Amino acid sequence: MNPYRRSPLIIAATALTLFFLYAPIIVLIVFSFNASRISPLFTGVITKFGPFLLVNGNVVQSPCGPFHWFCELSKNTEVLNAARNTLIVASVSTILSTIIGTMAALALQRYNFRLRTFSQVSLYIPIVIPEIVMGIGILVLFSQLFTFINDSLKLTGDSQLTFGLGTVILAHISFMIPFVTLVVQARLQGLDKSFEEAAMDLGANEWITFQRVTFPMILPGVLSGALLAFTLSIDDFIITFFTNGPGSTTLPIYVFGLLRRVITPQLNALSTVWIVIVLIVVFMIQRMESRKV
């Protein structure tokens, strides 16, 4: 048996790190139920008895009880718009980058072609350079391109090309492709080629082989690549920050903008909703994975 297994030192360090990881999350959740509008008052009234709310020193009833800030949040159209944008960007860019990335993984792992090394190296670049460098590059590209096109075609008003959901989606696809490709490639690497060879020997062409043999076998890799891409997209701040425009604000951008101006318990309510969704998703993924094994 490993001699370190029950070392109290390791257990203490683990407990400390877990406390460090969770204290902020617990703070976020607790204060989303806080009765005070100026949320940081730890000694202030926390809705212990439900439907009370402290406004200007008066105790008033809230129709939503302890979920007051969640109700306020659900009426906040800016948040709802940002949430909708986030989901649109994440779904579109996940689908496209998963298809493109899986194709690239197949090409790199199963075929030989002239630009192979170049392609593989270019896929590592987004991982080894800071995200802001890529964000700035795309910002410079689009702003120069848009100025050029708008000027040369004499576009004015609404017909002008500007930053918006389109630029955000394009930017997201380009930083997600490398991650999807690497995940699917790792899966392909571990696969026995003889299944595919057997299918070909039995007369299946490349497409049928892919459909019936390769794809079902790499499907778990494709799914985890897609999941990674989706979470990267939903969470992304830096690249979105430099590529979004009016009307294409995503949740992280909205929260950041809000935080620079004001702090409201609505943000805690939003955080709590977010954390609960993450809890459910992570739980479901783990269940799925353990069933697979």
Next chain:
Amino acid sequence: MLKRLRESKSAQGTLLIIPTLIFMVGMLIIPLLLTTVVSFGHPNSNGGVNYAFSLDNYIRLFGYSTDCPNGQSACFNSLYAEILWRSLLLGLYTTVLDILLAYPLAYFIARVHSKWRNTFLFLVLVPMWTNFVIRVYAWMMILRQQGVINSLLGWFASLVHVPFSPLGMLYTSGAVLVGMVYEFLPFMILPIYTSLEKIDNPLYEAAADLGASPFRTFLRVTLPLSMPGVVAGTILVFIPVMGTFIVSDLLGGAQVILVGNLIQRQFLDARDPTFGSAASLVLMVLTLIVTYFYTRKFGFSEEIIAV
């Protein structure tokens, strides 16, 4: 044509890679080249670029200044060099602290009974998947003047009848360091865990049977075998810390300016995309140099996709 495609493996491979190449060239390589071109230019009055070939932006970044206190025409201004140095140090401190915090936890998860392993991994994944900006907000709530720590300390002080004035913790470099360490900790835990989990139990038993003390076993067996994870975690932590500006913006205020803030301000407030581009390229070269020497010394491995 179709027949040729069916027979040529090389043509099929090319066809499969084309969309990726379009994105990688169009959205990564061309933008980087364009950034380089812009960095050699001058800004014009409406925030655009006058293309030229001058090294002015780089010279300015490394300390040349024409805005001097005692009437000189040129002098050394260390402002930008200090920002670069501060970012580099912060990247270094954050990485080291994250290794120290992550290692015991990763070790614990890798050695815990397999029945409990998923539960602990779950505990690591939840903070990681909770939005980055929201987690910075949590630290604002904890650290500010009437924040959680000050409220707790105040409450405690009132219990023991000691006068208490709130500590100014937010908007300090310490706050930025704590925020960075917190944000990137899961990215260190997972790769280290992945490499520790691969070590077979018999290896520990063999070391113990041959008379190695637990400490010696750790030093000679565990640590070397987990190095790929530590290296991957370092890359996953160091590179993003160097380019992040939200943490320093929200937790450091105007006190702690990093390269990321400098670049962002050039594009959004100062309206000088040429200087911002130069700073962005210098940041890229700086991280590439550090990563290159680091991975050349310790190797580069697949643990990088453990996350």
